[in-house]
Amino acid sequence: MRHWLRVSWLRSAQANVDADQPGADYVDPDTVDTVLTRAATPVLDAMAQEIDSEPVSLILTDASGTVLRRHLGDTGLAAALDSVHLAPGFRYAETSVGTNGIGTSLEVGAPLLIRGDEHYNGRLRRFSCAGAPVTHPVTGAVLGAVDLTTLAENTNALLLSFAKMVAQRIREQILEEAGELDRALLRDYHLACQHSGRPVIAIGDEVLMMNDLTQRMFDSRDQAAIIDRTRDSRGRSEPFTLLADLPSGVTARLSYRPTFVDDRLAGGIVHIKEQVTRGRTRTAGRGGAPVLRSVVGTSATWTRAVEEVFDACARTEWIVVDGEPGSGRSALVRAVHEYARSGRLLVPVDASAVSVDELLERIATAVDEGADLLIRRVDGLDGDTLDAVSDLLLDEASNSAADDSWVTVTMDSADGLPDTHPLLRLFPRTVPVPPLRHHVDDLPELSRFLLDSMGAENLTLSRAAANQLARLSWQGNVTHLRSVLEDIFRRRRSGTIELDDLPAECRSATRRRLTRIESLERDAVVDALTLHNGDKAAAAQALGMSRATIYRKIREYGIEFGRAPKPERTTRQRRSVSRS
Structure with missing residues (x-):
């Protein structure tokens, strides 16, 4: 038995693959237009004509082995393939059905031919299949696989040659399409540079360009902050504008406009306008924010959030604090309240953790006692409950004795209430709290603070470990960082945290969200x-x-x-x- 085939059978056995019945899982097919499907469609349509009337099927899968398309040269083969679930929507990973042309070629990362009796699963031995991975011609990432399957008695070495040829043509189509998209993005970039007279950045899947004016106006730290904020725009097909606080103390207005080729997104152009707000000037330091005991951070984006919450608290202005889960919204409100209104009681109420009756009773009690209020996650409430909360707070706001009360609510930025909602009329301002990935320069100080808070004073981060943590996207924000540090502290009580001490999830710097299986x-x-x-x-x-x-x-x-x-x-x- 060939070495790679023997190893494949061993992997199949270790995965407890059923040797009698193919266990292909059905996955709801992903209908999203992708680089692979766009490039493969014209190639497969052309190749399907080449196998017309031949006893062979031409199959395209994604990188997980899930069948996306199936072309039949002989329709009589359909029933045989359906009987082993080799059809669109079924996943032919090696861990599911054992050694096969699709899953094993993806696992090995190379084209190969699996003859009938070489299949691990007995019911697949009536077939022979040739699989060839499809890789991105620029990044080298595996996008999927091309497979040719026929009955075992029709096995021919040309199957593998044909599969490799189809995979190569799809790669060439991807490269051609990428070139077309990049040319369109480059065209819009040059037009923006010529006509806007402003700093401009072009951002695509594999492209990042900035004009000379951007490099002259912003130092390397500001450039890094701008790039980090624009990274979130990758893949977005609608225009948007956002404000970014830069390390120098300046606020930049970033306006994104997408570039299309027909209906395909090529990327987008970001126009940058520097604007100074509330007397801020470009400076190396910021002195407007108070020094708080229970939260830390000195970056421009975090400091601005602290200043705005502090300003509202000092003037007893009711505010909405929004941001991503785990970003520190409630912790910031409590820290500012402790600093500015230490003589008053702050009553926190988690709207998602208590019943409706308990929620309304706690709000009413706090209102009657003249306490300050922090209502968390109001965006998770249903319409009737929101109306009841609005009525309670409206009574509080109309009470002349309530002029000294401070009410704050928190919402998730992605699922917040519409701006026209009656509840928001009671809150004249919304303060956004930045996600951790937008102020990673605070990560060393924040890590030190979190370690100290859990009793790990003798544990420190090495430079390599700190740099690796700064590369991560931190989807769970500060809460996620705390859980990582707690995991390390359970295994190591003192000394220096090196790169090898980090959990597995922190040793991967991929920006995309991984599936459970990929994790x-x-x-x-x-x-x-x-x-x-x-x-x-x-x-x-x-x-x-x-x-x-x-x-x-x-x-x-x-x-x-x-x-x-x-x-x-x-x-x-x-x-x-x-x-x-």
Whole structure:
């Protein structure tokens, strides 16, 4: 048995694949237009004509092995393929159905032919299949696979050649399309530079350009902050405008306009306008924000949020504080209240954690007692409850004795209430709290604060570990960072946190959100590398995958792995080197 085939059978056995019945899972097909499907459609339509009346099927899958399209040269083959679920929507990963042309070619990362009796599953042995991965011609990322399947008696070496040819034509189509999209983005970029007279950035899937005016007006720290904010615009097909507080103290207005080729998104152009708000000027320092005890951060974006909440609290102006979950909205309100109104009681009420009756009773009690109020997550309430809350707060606002009361509500920025909602009429201002990824320069100070708060005073972050943490997207924000540090503290009580001490999820710097299966796979690769001290060949063998596959997984997930320090030379070794 060929080596890669033997290893594939071992992987299939370790995955507990049923050797009698194919266990392909059905996945609701993703109908989203992708780079792969756009490029593959004209190629597959043309190739389908080449196999007309031939006893073979031409199949396209995504990177997980899920069948996206199936072309039949002979319709008589359809019933046989349906009987083993080799049809659109079914996932033919090796871990599900064992050794097969689709899953194994994706696992190995190379084209291969699986003859009938080489299939791990008995019911698949009536077929032969040739699979070829489709990789992105620029990034090298695996996008999917092309597969040709026929009955075992029709096995021919030309199957593999045909599959490889189709995969190569799809790659060429991707490259041609990418070139067309990039040319359109470049055209709009040049037009914007010529006519706007402003700093301009162009951003696409694989393209990032900034004009000379951007580089002259903003230093490297401001440029990095602008790029970080514009990164969120990738893939957005509608115009939008946002304000970005830069490290220099300046607020920049970023206006994004998408670029299309027909109905395909090529990227977008960001026009940048510097604007100074409320007397702020470009300066290296900021002195308007109070020094709070229970939250930390000195970045421009975080400091602005602190200043605005503090200003509202000092003037007892009712405000909405919005942002992503875990970004520190409630912690900021409590910290400002402790600093500015320490003599008054702040009553926090989590609208999503109590019943409707308890929520209204606690709000009413706080109102009657003249306490300040923090109502969290009001956007999760239904319409009737929101109306009842609005009525209570309206009574409080109309009470002349309530002039000294301060009410704050928090909302999720993605699921907030519409601006016209009656409740929001009681709150003249909304203060956005930035997600952690927009003020990662606060991460070292924030990490130190969180470690101290959990009793880990003797634990410090190395420069390499801190740099790696700063590269992450932190979808869970500060709450996510705290859970990571708590996980490290459970395993290490003192010393320096090195790169290898970080959890598996923090050793991957990919910006896209991973599926549950992808997260488990990433963690398994990181654990194997840790166990074998970075030896990729040994880690691949332990995981039952090829060396090419583990290198691909490391690139795909952006896995960082610290190198073991070189052993210290003995005195005799140093003298020997000196003499030589």
